[in-house]
Every structure is written in C-alpha cells, then in structure tokens.
Amino acid sequence: MTEALERVDTGWWRFAIFAMFAGNGLAIGTWASRTPATADALGLGLAQMGLLITTIPLGALLGLLVSSHVLERLGERRTAVAAQFTGMLSFALFGIVAVITGNALLGAPLLVLYGVGISVTNIVINLEAAANDRASGRTFMPLFHAAFSIGAVVGAAAGAVASATELSIGIHFPVVAGVMLAIILSVVRLLPELRESQVEPPSFAERMKVWVEPRTLLIGFIVLAASFTEGTANNWLSLAMVSGRGWQPELGATAVTVFASAMVVGRFLGGWYVDRFGRVAALRTAFALAAAGVLVVTLVHAEPAIFAAVALWGLGASLGYPLGISAAADNPRNAPARVAAVATVATISGLLGPSVIGLLGELFGLPEAFFVVAVLAVVALAVSGAARPPRL
Numbered sequence: 001m002t003e004a005l006e007r008v009d010t011g012w013w014r015f016a017i018f019a020m021f022a023g024n025g026l027a028i029g030t031w032a033s034r035t036p037a038t039a040d041a042l043g044l045g046l047a048q049m050g051l052l053i054t055t056i057p058l059g060a061l062l063g064l065l066v067s068s069h070v071l072e073r074l075g076e077r078r079t080a081v082a083a084q085f086t087g088m089l090s091f092a093l094f095g096i097v098a099v100i101t102g103n104a105l106l107g108a109p110l111l112v113l114y115g116v117g118i119s120v121t122n123i124v125i126n127l128e129a130a131a132n133d134r135a136s137g138r139t140f141m142p143l144f145h146a147a148f149s150i151g152a153v154v155g156a157a158a159g160a161v162a163s164a165t166e167l168s169i170g171i172h173f174p175v176v177a178g179v180m181l182a183i184i185l186s187v188v189r190l191l192p193e194l195r196e197s198q199v200e201p202p203s204f205a206e207r208m209k210v211w212v213e214p215r216t217l218l219i220g221f222i223v224l225a226a227s228f229t230e231g232t233a234n235n236w237l238s239l240a241m242v243s244g245r246g247w248q249p250e251l252g253a254t255a256v257t258v259f260a261s262a263m264v265v266g267r268f269l270g271g272w273y274v275d276r277f278g279r280v281a282a283l284r285t286a287f288a289l290a291a292a293g294v295l296v297v298t299l300v301h302a303e304p305a306i307f308a309a310v311a312l313w314g315l316g317a318s319l320g321y322p323l324g325i326s327a328a329a330d331n332p333r334n335a336p337a338r339v340a341a342v343a344t345v346a347t348i349s350g351l352l353g354p355s356v357i358g359l360l361g362e363l364f365g366l367p368e369a370f371f372v373v374a375v376l377a378v379v380a381l382a383v384s385g386a387a388r389p390p391r392l
Contacts, residue, residue, distance in 0.1 A: 087117015
C-alpha cells in the first residue's frame with residue numbers, strides 16, 4: 001500500500017463504498033420494477049420499449065468513454081458528485097416528463113444523461129473498491145456488489161408496492177433520486193483520491209493503449225455476457241412475466257425481487273467461493289447456473305418452477321461483473337483505463353440487448369426471447385480462463 005493510502009481509514013472508506021454501491025442498486029431496482037408503468041405512461045409496445053431502454057446504455061457508453069480522462073482531471077470525489085447529480089436529476093425529470101407529456105422523445109435524452117451518471121459513478125466506486133481490497137489485504141469486491149444487489153432488492157420491493165398502489169413514476173422517481181443525492185453528499189468525503197497514490201500518472205497514450213490488450217478485451221467480453229445476463233432480468237423480467245405469462249404487475253415485480261435477492265446471496269458467498277476454488281472456477285460455475293436458470297424460465301410456464309429458475313439465474317448473474325472488474329484492476333498501474341475499457345465493452349450488451357430482446361419478443365414471445373441469454377452465458381463460460389490473475 002502506498003504512503004498516500006496508508007493514511008486512510010480503510011473501514012470508513014469501505015463504508016462509503018458500500019453506501020454508494022447500495023444507492024446505485026436502489027436506482028436500478030426502481031427502474032427495473034417500474035418498466036411496465038413506464039411503458040403504460042408512454043404508450044409503448046415491446047419493440048418501442050426496447051429502443052427506449054437502449055438510451056440508458058447509450059448514455060453509459062458515452063460516460064465510460066470519457067470517464068478515465070475525467071478522473072485524471074477532477075479526481076474521484078468531484079467526479080462522483082458531478083456524475084450523481086447528472087444522473088439523478090435526469091432520472092427524476094424523466095419520471096415527471098413521462099407522466100405529464102406521455103412523450104418518449106422528450107424523455108429519451110433524460111435517460112441518456114441518467115446512463116452517463118450511473119456509468120461514471122460505477123467506474124469511481126469500482127476503482128475505489130479494488131483499491132480498498134489491495135489496501136486492506138482482503139477480498140470485499142463481491143460484497144461491495146452485494147450491497148448494490150441489496151439496494152436493487154429494496155428498490156424492486158418498493159417498486160412492487162408502488163405498482164400495487166398505482167403510485168405514479170412522476171412521484172416515485174424523484175423520491176428515489178433525492179435519496180441517492182443524499183447518500184453521495186453524505187459519504188463522498190470518505191473516499192481517498194487515488195490519483196495521489198501514483199508517482200507518475202499514466203499518459204493519454206498509455207490510457208488508450210489498453211484497447212489493444214487481448215486479455216483486457218476478453219475480460220470485457222466476460223463482463224459483457226454477465227451484464228447481458230443481469231440486464232435482461234432487470235429490464236425485461238417483470239414485463240416478460242406480465243405480458244408473456246399473464247401475471248399481475250406486482251407479481252412481475254416480485255420476480256425481479258427474487259432475482260435481485262438471489263444475486264445478493266451469490267455475492268455474499270462469492271468471496272468465499274473465489275478464495276476456495278479460484279476466480280476462473282467461480283466464473284464458470286456462475287455462468288453455468290445462469291444458463292440453466294434462463295432455460296427453465298424460457299421453457300417452463302409453472303409459477304413455482306419459474307421463481308426457482310429466476311433464483312438460479314440471479315445466483316449465476318451475481319459474480320461475472322465484480323470478478324471481471326477485479327480482473328481488469330489486477331494491475332493498479334493504469335487500472336482506471338482498463339476498468340473503463342472493460343465496462344465499455346460490456347455496455348455493448350446494454351446497447352444491443354434491449355432492442356434484440358424486444359424484437360425477439362415481438363416475434364417469438366418475450367420469455368422465449370431469453371434463450372439468447374443462455375447461449376451467451378455458455379460462450380462466456382468457455383472463455384472465463386482469461387480472468388486468471390496475471391504475473392505482475
């Protein structure tokens with residue numbers, strides 16, 4: 001650990017990271033559980049909703065492309081505050097605009113800005129998480145992402161209640177945005193400036209060079225598959241159960257809650273599993289579980305079996321992203337650029353995934369469209385060896 005980080009209280013630092021992960025999960029869980037209400041407010045069909053959802057990863061991609069350069073100029077704290085204000089104010093305004101105007105074209109730019117804010121914040125907290133692991137000598141990365149999943153469970157559960165009580169997203173989204181901003185303002189001062197621990201920061205050319213590193217790109221694909229696996233559930237599971245299986249909206253939101261809860265369990269157990277069996281074995285196990293769960297959801301109609309399969313899906317989706325980010329940050333030198341590159345590759349799934357699932361849903365039915373998720377999980381299982389820690 002460098003001299004600059006030796007002066008940091010790793011416990012309070014860790015607390016701040018946990019809080020920020022949980023806050024971002026709260027926002028994602030809220031969005032995932034209210035997609036039927038959003039579609040109703042805007043009068044959108046499946047394919048149109050898929051295009052609207054795509055605006056979020058589009059914004060995320062824009063944020064990721066500039067994140068490492070912004071971090072070098074502003075540092076972690078100011079970057080996190082600026083990103084959260086951008087994302088949460090846009091999220092709140094989207095809910096209001098959707099209800100008042102019912103116009104998706106007016107709401108779409110706000111979701112782009114929401115994606116920018118969420119993605120840049122995620123880069124900051126993942127870098128802080130990896131640095132905290134190195135500084136403390138312990139593995140907390142899966143637990144940090146478990147905090148995200150706990151936030152998503154709370155957001156999805158609140159969304160189920162909001163759906164049952166027909167609470168307008170014009171009220172719901174601004175309330176969640178206010179909570180998020182309160183969290184960031186309360187804990188951001190506890191984050192150390194990681195740039196201060198570097199004797200010579202990487203140059204612009206060095207930051208861009210990560211895009212031709214084979215290991216970085218393969219890890220990016222692993223995280224892409226994990227993001228597609230998780231994002232499909234977040235964006236489509238509730239709507240798939242409502243439109244494809246005839247469930248009530250609150251039951252569809254409950255399925256998202258089960259998924260998020262299973263992710264929490266997987267991430268709580270993930271650190272132990274990685275320490276015992278290794279990162280690569282953990283990734284292969286996770287993708288196998290995800291593929292199995294998705295196939296059952298796709299092929300089976302019985303509610304108990306679907307809920308059990310959703311739990312398997314959640315367990316399988318729990319480790320791909322955090323372990324991929326850990327792999328990208330194995331070498332502290334130029335870690336922001338590698339993590340941003342990996343996250344950028346992963347964001348392709350968010351750009352293409354919603355539209356692909358939406359279009360397949362129109363052709364074959366929404367639950368049946370999930371078959372593509374299982375295929376991608378199997379491919380990721382086959383290339384998981386790229387996440388093996390390198391010799392530094």
